[in-house]
Amino acid sequence: METGVPLGGYLAVGLMMFIVGVIGVVIRRNPIVIFMCIELMLNAVNLTLLAFAKYGPVNQGADPTQTAMAGQMMVIFVMAVAAAEVAVGLGIIMAIYRLRHNIDVDEMSVLRG
Amino acid sequence: MEATKNLIWLVLFLPLVGSLIQALLGGRIVKQLGPQKGKWLMGLLAVAPIAISFVIGAFITLQLTNAEPADRHTVVTLFNWIDFTSIRIPFETVIDPLSMTMVLIITGIGALIHLYATGYMAEEKEYTRFFTYLNLFVAAMLILVLGNNLAMLFVGWEGVGVCSYLLIGFWYKDIANAKAANKAFIVNRIGDLGLTLGIFLLVTLMLTSKAGHVGSDNRWLSYDVLLSLDPSLTGAAQALGNNPGVAFAIAMLFFVGACGKSAQFPLYIWLPDAMAGPTPVSALIHAATMVTSGVFLLNRMNLLFQMSPAASAIVAIVGAFTAVFAALIAFGQMDIKKVLAYSTVSQLGLMFVGCGSGYFWAGMFHVTTHAFFKALLFLGSGAVIHAMAHNQDMRNYGGLFKYIKITSICMIIGWLTISGVWPMSGWFSKGAIIDGAIAQPYSVYGEANLGQLAGYIGLVGAFLTAIYMTRMTYLTFFNKEERWRLIEPHHQAHETHEHAHHEAHDHGPDEHGFFLTEAPPEEHAHHHELDREHTPREVPISMWVPLVVLAACSLFAGIIMNRATEIPGVSEHQHVSAFQNWLYPQGLSQWTRLPEVPHEAPFGLSGHWFMVAISVAAVAGGLLGGILWYRQIHKNRLPVNEGWDTGGWNPWRRRAMNQFGYDSAMVSSAVEGGDQLATALWKKIDVGVIDRTVNGLGRFAGGIGKVFAFFQGGYVRGYALMMLAGVALLLGYIAFKMKEREAPPMEHVEISRRVASL
Numbered sequence: 001m002e003t004g005v006p007l008g009g010y011l012a013v014g015l016m017m018f019i020v021g022v023i024g025v026v027i028r029r030n031p032i033v034i035f036m037c038i039e040l041m042l043n044a045v046n047l048t049l050l051a052f053a054k055y056g057p058v059n060q061g062a063d064p065t066q067t068a069m070a071g072q073m074m075v076i077f078v079m080a081v082a083a084a085e086v087a088v089g090l091g092i093i094m095a096i097y098r099l100r101h102n103i104d105v106d107e108m109s110v111l112r113g
Numbered sequence: 114m115e116a117t118k119n120l121i122w123l124v125l126f127l128p129l130v131g132s133l134i135q136a137l138l139g140g141r142i143v144k145q146l147g148p149q150k151g152k153w154l155m156g157l158l159a160v161a162p163i164a165i166s167f168v169i170g171a172f173i174t175l176q177l178t179n180a181e182p183a184d185r186h187t188v189v190t191l192f193n194w195i196d197f198t199s200i201r202i203p204f205e206t207v208i209d210p211l212s213m214t215m216v217l218i219i220t221g222i223g224a225l226i227h228l229y230a231t232g233y234m235a236e237e238k239e240y241t242r243f244f245t246y247l248n249l250f251v252a253a254m255l256i257l258v259l260g261n262n263l264a265m266l267f268v269g270w271e272g273v274g275v276c277s278y279l280l281i282g283f284w285y286k287d288i289a290n291a292k293a294a295n296k297a298f299i300v301n302r303i304g305d306l307g308l309t310l311g312i313f314l315l316v317t318l319m320l321t322s323k324a325g326h327v328g329s330d331n332r333w334l335s336y337d338v339l340l341s342l343d344p345s346l347t348g349a350a351q352a353l354g355n356n357p358g359v360a361f362a363i364a365m366l367f368f369v370g371a372c373g374k375s376a377q378f379p380l381y382i383w384l385p386d387a388m389a390g391p392t393p394v395s396a397l398i399h400a401a402t403m404v405t406s407g408v409f410l411l412n413r414m415n416l417l418f419q420m421s422p423a424a425s426a427i428v429a430i431v432g433a434f435t436a437v438f439a440a441l442i443a444f445g446q447m448d449i450k451k452v453l454a455y456s457t458v459s460q461l462g463l464m465f466v467g468c469g470s471g472y473f474w475a476g477m478f479h480v481t482t483h484a485f486f487k488a489l490l491f492l493g494s495g496a497v498i499h500a501m502a503h504n505q506d507m508r509n510y511g512g513l514f515k516y517i518k519i520t521s522i523c524m525i526i527g528w529l530t531i532s533g534v535w536p537m538s539g540w541f542s543k544g545a546i547i548d549g550a551i552a553q554p555y556s557v558y559g560e561a562n563l564g565q566l567a568g569y570i571g572l573v574g575a576f577l578t579a580i581y582m583t584r585m586t587y588l589t590f591f592n593k594e595e596r597w598r599l600i601e602p603h604h605q606a607h608e609t610h611e612h613a614h615h616e617a618h619d620h621g622p623d624e625h626g627f628f629l630t631e632a633p634p635e636e637h638a639h640h641h642e643l644d645r646e647h648t649p650r651e652v653p654i655s656m657w658v659p660l661v662v663l664a665a666c667s668l669f670a671g672i673i674m675n676r677a678t679e680i681p682g683v684s685e686h687q688h689v690s691a692f693q694n695w696l697y698p699q700g701l702s703q704w705t706r707l708p709e710v711p712h713e714a715p716f717g718l719s720g721h722w723f724m725v726a727i728s729v730a731a732v733a734g735g736l737l738g739g740i741l742w743y744r745q746i747h748k749n750r751l752p753v754n755e756g757w758d759t760g761g762w763n764p765w766r767r768r769a770m771n772q773f774g775y776d777s778a779m780v781s782s783a784v785e786g787g788d789q790l791a792t793a794l795w796k797k798i799d800v801g802v803i804d805r806t807v808n809g810l811g812r813f814a815g816g817i818g819k820v821f822a823f824f825q826g827g828y829v830r831g832y833a834l835m836m837l838a839g840v841a842l843l844l845g846y847i848a849f850k851m852k853e854r855e856a857p858p859m860e861h862v863e864i865s866r867r868v869a870s871l
Binding site: 110 | 822825826827828829830833834837
């Protein structure tokens with residue numbers, strides 16, 4: 001009597017999004033695209049969190065309602081942090097652009113050891 | 114006594130206040146009143162505190178003599194200086210015969226020297242700076258002798274050292290003076306180290322033996338507790354008696370301290386160089402104050418030395434050696450002040466012989482008489498130097514008697530006193546020491562009576578003293594030829610030690626000294642160096658009055674202080690010297706293991722015929738031999754053996770001039786050896802070991818850093834990849850571990866369905 005998307009489906013989509021995000025972060029040099037990829041990874045995680053909130057295992061004796069709520073609250077937190085991070089990150093990118101008229105991350109290597 | 118005992122604080126603090134006035138107001142007052150009036154006032158303000166201290170001290174001493182011998186001891190406390198649970202050190206003074214004797218010497222002779230200095234330094238620009246130091250010196254010395262505990266003694270001890278440094282280097286613009294001051298200070302530090310360690314060892318002994326805590330109110334570093342034999346106080350005597358080895362060590366450390374201040378053999382080298390200071394300073398350091406502090410320390414801590422006969426024997430032998438060694442060096446000196454400096458070293462050696470033989474009172478007796486006649490000789494030599502345009506070389510003197518009669522007569526009295534002619538004071542005090550040392554059975558080491566040996570060596574020293582003092586007197590005063598008349602124009606004879614003095618002179622209208630009655634000599638402005646037209650002039654009254662007073666003291670002090678008195682409470686027929694009776698009325702032996710010292714007085718009273726005979730032989734032989742020798746030779750021209758060309762000298766006199774190589778050996782071993790040692794330490798240890806270790810550690814860390822710096826490439830994407838790899842590894846590891854472990858049972862339920870069912 002299973003209806004709807006099973007747990008494995010959510011996880012598979014999340015995994016694919018995450019991998020796309022990782023590959024994007026590693027291979028792209030435009031910080032804005034990197035940010036988008038980071039968002040992609042965060043959202044992949046959000047998706048898995050929600051999936052587990054819906055289907056996930058519950059500890060012996062724990063209240064399943066609370067477990068579900070905890071997963072969803074986590075997603076809210078992640079989105080809030082992601083928004084803040086993007087705000088700061090874009091600010092930094094703007095500052096760097098003003099300074100150097102260039103935002104290629106491979107050029108930003110003055111902090112190398 | 115009780116009512117007036119607090120007057121002692123006036124004695125102690127007046128010189129200190131005087132010093133502060135000189136330091137804080139002196140310059141302004143001189144500027145306000147003009148150099149002449151200002152210097153007069155500041156001179157008065159410099160002499161007055163010392164003189165008032167002397168008067169008060171004499172008053173207190175008079176009261177002390179009226180008290181019963183057993184009551185001649187009062188402790189006056191001002192405030193608690195250091196207060197811990199285990200020790201309490203009050204700021205307190207002790208009024209007893211020993212401290213008051215020293216106070217009278219310091220303030221009495223100090224006042225005369227201050228008076229003299231107002232004349233001697235009248236042309237000095239930095240007049241008030243000089244008297245600031247001089248008053249401070251007296252104050253430090255008073256703290257040293259009046260303090261009732263070792264901590265206060267130490268404060269005075271160091272204060273005296275600092276002041277001597279400041280005074281010796283008073284004309285600091287001359288590098289030689291600055292070097293002499295440094296030498297005095299550094300050599301004194303060696304002695305101070307000994308004293309410091311001695312005090313530490315004594316404190317450690319007292320603490321470990323649990324002595325001093327019973328009934329002493331924790332004041333166990335105060336003399337009246339520390340040196341007491343009262344069993345209810347538990348002083349140091351018992352602890353020292355139980356640990357003879359420690360007693361010896363403490364006594365030797367205190368002796369090292371005394372050697373430093375009192376210029377005994379290994380450490381005497383600072384004193385002759387201290388002549389670089391102004392002559393009143395030489396008089397103050399050599400006669401009244403600094404050098405006597407070592408003998409004072411031996412007297413004050415005589416308990417220590419009586420607990421250790423071996424240490425006493427060493428004191429006596431070192432003193433005897435110093436007495437002869439310094440006397441021999443004095444033969445090679447041409448500088449009149451240097452001769453006196455070595456004679457001081459020699460006389461101090463005699464005092465140590467007395468103390469080392471258990472005749473502590475005789476040591477103090479000689480301190481007292483020596484203070485008179487050595488101050489006399491130094492101030493007299495200062496007058497001669499003053500009269501001879503600050504030239505100190507005796508080769509330029511000769512026949513001065515007819516020019517400066519007062520100075521000459523005073524100096525001749527000083528010469529006869531230091532030589533030990535009866536009935537002058539030197540005869541009695543030297544006699545007391547030598548007689549005591551030869552008679553005593555005390556500082557015996559094994560079979561050898563070292564104290565007796567020291568006494569005989571001291572007698573040789575006295576013989577030599579009579580000869581070299583005769584030499585000095587004849588070279589200076591008695592000679593037909595006035596040798597400064599032989600000075601060629603621009604002769605090299607101007608190697609005076611007081612060049613800087615001339616630079617410091619004021620050439621303005623302020624050439625009047627305090628009490629300077631005569632008009633200043635006209636030639637002063639242009640006549641600073643001795644030349645053939647020079648006419649020696651008698652010194653101003655402020656300078657010769659102290660000479661006359663000191664000459665009178667030298668003449669009569671001995672016979673007065675050595676008069677026979679009865680021992681209180683003992684048989685009527687036993688007589689002792691008044692000074693001994695005053696200083697140690699109870700005798701030393703009542704509270705120590707010192708064998709009963711024969712209470713017979715030295716020669717002046719009831720001396721053994723043998724002692725009188727050898728003493729007379731030594732003094733008369735020395736004097737007559739010296740007079741015959743130097744009169745014959747010096748009738749006319751300066752002989753080759755005393756001449757300008759030291760190459761013509763007897764080789765032994767040349768060696769004596771160079772202190773038999775001791776000074777240069779000390780300098781080369783201590784200074785240059787220390788330099789080489791320091792260089793070796795620097796190159797081998799510091800650079801070779803320490804620096805290499807530290808640098809090696811740094812390089813090691815740098816190498817490790819280089820390895821990790823490879824990963825810090827500066828590429829954000831590289832970092833991201835590394836993070837990914839790291840997280841993957843970490844997760845893989847966790848997953849691997851989880852798989853090994855039995856996972857806790859989980860309920861796989863579709864939550865939404867659960868929720869719906871609720």
